[in-house]
Amino acid sequence: MLMTACASTKERNSTGPFVIQQQGSFMVGGTTSSEPGKFDLTNALKPQGQTFHGDHAYAFYQIPPKARKYPLVFLHGAAESKKTWESTPDGREGFQTIFLRRGFGVYLLDQPRRGEAGKSTVTATSTPTPDEQFWFTQFRIGNYPNYFDGSQFPKDTASLEQFFRQMTPNTGAFDANVVSNACSRLFDRIGEGILITHSQGGGIGWFTAIKNPNVKAVIAYEPFSSFVFPAGELPNPIQSASLFGELKGVEIPVEDFNKLTKIPIIIYYGDNIAKEPTTVWNKDHWRAGLEMAKIWAATINKHGGNATVVHLPEIGIKGNTHFPFSDLNNLQIADLMAKFLKEKKLD
Amino acid sequence: MLMTACASTKERNSTGPFVIQQQGSFMVGGTTSSEPGKFDLTNALKPQGQTFHGDHAYAFYQIPPKARKYPLVFLHGAAESKKTWESTPDGREGFQTIFLRRGFGVYLLDQPRRGEAGKSTVTATSTPTPDEQFWFTQFRIGNYPNYFDGSQFPKDTASLEQFFRQMTPNTGAFDANVVSNACSRLFDRIGEGILITHSQGGGIGWFTAIKNPNVKAVIAYEPFSSFVFPAGELPNPIQSASLFGELKGVEIPVEDFNKLTKIPIIIYYGDNIAKEPTTVWNKDHWRAGLEMAKIWAATINKHGGNATVVHLPEIGIKGNTHFPFSDLNNLQIADLMAKFLKEKKLD
Numbered sequence: 001m002l003m004t005a006c007a008s009t010k011e012r013n014s015t016g017p018f019v020i021q022q023q024g025s026f027m028v029g030g031t032t033s034s035e036p037g038k039f040d041l042t043n044a045l046k047p048q049g050q051t052f053h054g055d056h057a058y059a060f061y062q063i064p065p066k067a068r069k070y071p072l073v074f075l076h077g078a079a080e081s082k083k084t085w086e087s088t089p090d091g092r093e094g095f096q097t098i099f100l101r102r103g104f105g106v107y108l109l110d111q112p113r114r115g116e117a118g119k120s121t122v123t124a125t126s127t128p129t130p131d132e133q134f135w136f137t138q139f140r141i142g143n144y145p146n147y148f149d150g151s152q153f154p155k156d157t158a159s160l161e162q163f164f165r166q167m168t169p170n171t172g173a174f175d176a177n178v179v180s181n182a183c184s185r186l187f188d189r190i191g192e193g194i195l196i197t198h199s200q201g202g203g204i205g206w207f208t209a210i211k212n213p214n215v216k217a218v219i220a221y222e223p224f225s226s227f228v229f230p231a232g233e234l235p236n237p238i239q240s241a242s243l244f245g246e247l248k249g250v251e252i253p254v255e256d257f258n259k260l261t262k263i264p265i266i267i268y269y270g271d272n273i274a275k276e277p278t279t280v281w282n283k284d285h286w287r288a289g290l291e292m293a294k295i296w297a298a299t300i301n302k303h304g305g306n307a308t309v310v311h312l313p314e315i316g317i318k319g320n321t322h323f324p325f326s327d328l329n330n331l332q333i334a335d336l337m338a339k340f341l342k343e344k345k346l347d
Numbered sequence: 348m349l350m351t352a353c354a355s356t357k358e359r360n361s362t363g364p365f366v367i368q369q370q371g372s373f374m375v376g377g378t379t380s381s382e383p384g385k386f387d388l389t390n391a392l393k394p395q396g397q398t399f400h401g402d403h404a405y406a407f408y409q410i411p412p413k414a415r416k417y418p419l420v421f422l423h424g425a426a427e428s429k430k431t432w433e434s435t436p437d438g439r440e441g442f443q444t445i446f447l448r449r450g451f452g453v454y455l456l457d458q459p460r461r462g463e464a465g466k467s468t469v470t471a472t473s474t475p476t477p478d479e480q481f482w483f484t485q486f487r488i489g490n491y492p493n494y495f496d497g498s499q500f501p502k503d504t505a506s507l508e509q510f511f512r513q514m515t516p517n518t519g520a521f522d523a524n525v526v527s528n529a530c531s532r533l534f535d536r537i538g539e540g541i542l543i544t545h546s547q548g549g550g551i552g553w554f555t556a557i558k559n560p561n562v563k564a565v566i567a568y569e570p571f572s573s574f575v576f577p578a579g580e581l582p583n584p585i586q587s588a589s590l591f592g593e594l595k596g597v598e599i600p601v602e603d604f605n606k607l608t609k610i611p612i613i614i615y616y617g618d619n620i621a622k623e624p625t626t627v628w629n630k631d632h633w634r635a636g637l638e639m640a641k642i643w644a645a646t647i648n649k650h651g652g653n654a655t656v657v658h659l660p661e662i663g664i665k666g667n668t669h670f671p672f673s674d675l676n677n678l679q680i681a682d683l684m685a686k687f688l689k690e691k692k693l694d
Contacts, residue, residue, distance in 0.1 A: 017366045017412050023444060024434035027512035035477040041490055044628070045590055050477035053511040058430070065364050081463045083405070087371035097370060115463045116428045118473070118515035125472040126465070126518045130382040130397035143388055164400040165374035168465035169518055171473045243392055281391070 018101050023062040028189055029182030030056030030112065031121060055172075057182035058082075058110040058117035061190075062100050068347050070193050070216055071105030075183065077199025077222075078174070079135075079167045081115035082108035084198055088326040089162040090154040095196070095325045098334045104347075107190065111179045111204070113172035120172025132164045137282045138243070139322035140272045148272045150319040152327035174200070176226060180207035187214035194346060196337075199224055199322065202267075203250075209263060210256045217264045217346050219337055222322050224289045227296040230254035230303070235295050241278065242285030247292050261305030264344040267293050268336070270320030270327075271313045286322075310336070365448050370409040375536055376529030377403030377459065378468060402519075404529035405429075405457040405464035408537075409447050415694055417540050417563055418452030422530065424546025424569075425521070426482075426514045428462035429455035431545055435673040436509040437501040442543070442672045445681045451694075454537065458526045458551070460519035467519025479511045484629045485590070486669035487619045495619045497666040499674035521547070523573060527554035534561035541693060543684075546571055546669065549614075550597075556610060557603045564611045564693050566684055569669050571636045574643040577601035577650070582642050588625065589632030594639050608652030611691045614640050615683070617667030617674075618660045633669075657683070 030053060037048030060082065063071070074095065076084040085096045085108050093101075100106050113120040133144040141163075142148045147155055153163075183204055187193060196219045197205035203226020209215040210228075229235065229249045237246040269290050274283040290311060297307035312320050317332060324333045341347040377400060384395030407429060410418070421442065423431040432443045432455050440448075447453050460467040480491040488510075489495045494502055500510075530551060534540060543566045544552035550573020556562040557575075576582065576596045584593040616637050621630040637658060644654035659667050664679060671680045688694040 015369065017368045019364045019366050021364045022362065024438065024440065025430055026434060026438065027509055030512060032508075033475075033477065039480040039491055041484065044481040044484055044491075045478070047477040050480045051511070052475050052477040052479065053508060054475055056512045060433070081465075083372055083463050086407070087373060091371065091373065093371065110463075115465065116430050116457075116513075116515055118428075118462065118465075118518075119475070119512060120473065120516075121475050123472060123474045125470060126467065127470045128380070128399050128401055128466070128468050130380065130394040130399045131392070132399065133386040133397045134391040137388065137391055144386055144391075161379075161400060162374055164398070165377060165403045165466060166463075168463055169467075171465075171516055171518065 019065055020100070021063045021065045021067070025058065025060040027056040027058055027117065029185030030054055033121065052121070054119040054121040055112040055178050055182065056117055056119070057112055057179070057186060058115065059107050059186060061105065061107045063105040064100055064103055066103070067105040068103050070346055071107055071190060072099055073107045073109065073186065073190070073193050073195050075109050075111065075195065075197045075201040075204055077201045079169070080198070081110050081166070081168050083166045084323070085325065088330065089159040089166070090156070092330070094330070095334060098331065102338065107186070107193070109183065109186065111201070112182050113170050113174070113178070115168055118171040122172040124170055124172045126169035126171070135167070138285065140270065140282055140286065141321050143280070143282065148319065151321065152319040152329050153321050154328060176203055176207060179204045180211060183208040184211040187212040192216050194219065194341065197221065197223065198325070202226060203228070206260060210259045215263065217341070217344060219340065220265070220267045221324055222269055222286070222289065223267060223293065226250055227292050228252045228257060228260070229296070229299060230257040233299060235292070238288040238291055239277070240284050240288035241281045242288055243281055244285065247288040249292065249296070258303060261300055261303045263306070264346070265300065265305070265307040266340050267297065267307070267309045268324060268333070269293070269309070269311050270322065270324050271318050273311070366412055367447070368410045368412045368414070372405065372407040374403040374405055374464065376532030377401055380468065399468070401466040401468040402459040402525050402529065403464055403466070404459055404526070404533060405462065406454050406533060408452065408454045410452040411447055411450055413450070414452040415450050417693055418454055418537060419446055420454045420456065420533065420537070420540050420542050422456050422458065422542065422544045422548040422551055424548045426516070427545070428457050428513070428515050430513045431670070432672065435677065436506040436513070437503070439677070441677070442681060445678065449685065454533070454540070456530065456533065458548070459529050460517050460521070460525070462515055465518040469519040471517055471519045473516035473518070482514070485632065487617065487629055487633065488668050490627070490629065495666065498668065499666040499676050500668050501675060523550055523554055526551045527558060530555040531558040534559040539563050541566065541688065544568065544570065549573060550575070553607060557606045562610065564688070564691060566687065567612070567614045568671055569616055569633070569636070570614060570640065573597055574639050575599045575604060575607070576643070576646055577604040580646060582639070585635040585638055586624070587631050587635035588628040589635055590628055591632065594635040596639065596643070605650060608647055608650045610653070611693070612644070612647065612652070612654040613687050614644065614654070614656045615671060616640070616656070616658050617669060617671050618665050620658070
């Protein structure tokens, strides 16, 4: 059984050639502002009469021949870019190429005010801040400098360096409405598809699905914050040793909430999350997230929806960090996602 | 003759499938700083003992099967990202995919402090600035709001919007040494290859080729500023109506300059550049650039080098903007580049 699984994983992890029908990139969504007055060609650095386009998302897409029905749209989390879904820190293929090989059209987004979509309608200052040992710990690679036992993060220093360097700052404050507007505009442009989110992107996933019926399913890896509840059904905040404090839900109109009950939703969390409240802040941060996710899924299902929370260690998959899709076992994680799509007849 | 050319262009612009052997992305180069002290796991937001990795470049690469000997490394210019080389503003294939289809390995860079490589070791503030009509004019699409007669920029509003949105701010001041260090580290990693630059990236091209003998040729589209000359051979600054003022060369040690005489270099400029000094600032800005490029190439060749300046209208190619590689005739521009590589036995 184990050997069969390994062989099949190896086969899927082909390093051989693959075919692309079409690839490219574009900007989508955003706003335009104009400075009053008339543009003066002889005084062209004056703002009068000039425009500023900002707050769009950037998308890089690749479509294989005879692509499956629904393309996959991938949205990164806080302090990350579309790099999240490309090569892993140790240089293996990420979900971008894994799912392209499996016949899906793949769109990778940089959200507004991040990465290639840096033109922001609000001013921002980015300052070099020594905080990488915090992120190592917050993202549950381990309790710095120690890796968790059996961690699925590669333990060589070059991989850790790649991981630290792939973070990238905001060029404008995170704004869930701005980001979900751009994501919704993407689904206007490409039509029906599946939205896959990570971390802070989780909330954007719910808001985008509320805004756009072209979102046929949401797959969320380790969402945190912005769990939305119908007015009057907000759960109590979850107390936590998290450095970000207690975790609250977000109240929205029930008509909006109900839109989330029309599509399949699956949420995955990795390992080393506390089962009971603890003072170990990283494990407790994610305990709060996982608990809130379970309350949230139960609320979705109570309203007739179809939401599932998968805590990976409970199905025997151990050692995953906050980035299961780029961990050492990411082909196994991809298999789970493919299985979900198949079960929901979305592949 | 014309029909033959058209047919062959169409053939090359296949929209059919193509094969990729390998693709992925990584961060390269950069520096690491550490805050003195010891990381305190129980006080993990304090900087003591934490690190900051910054000033790396980001590279996205695609390698076709049986790739040609030298991969092509593409570096964008000011206020741009690797998007420069991807889909054109009107959605046609850019040089990324055109040259991939022609069998070259392709690396697209985001320079340090830009795009996916946003982690900067210096603080920066980005402010939304209405300046797009200036850039339209500076980049010789036309004299806003008029397009130049026969402009190779698509004239629909959606394309112009894409063009404006693809600009993206710095997350740290432009520093030619920081950028060329990261580019040189890329050539350490990938080995020998061809460096293709745009605009402000031109200077980075010279500095990278000086730093790294793995750069086997430099192809520069509309370089401006940072033309390097041997100590004692600096030409007089070129006066210009450019909004950036007079154009000066940069003095470097002759030993460094001589390294640029060991490789083929080709420089391309588009159309609507003044032949004589004029008060039309955009046309005069690029007149200064083109004149300096010619002085520079002559200096390279006087020292035994192999540099060529191609002013596209002089070989009958009209209407090109500051972005010839994404203009409507970009397949013709690609053909020229391919011809150069073939002539120099670099393909």
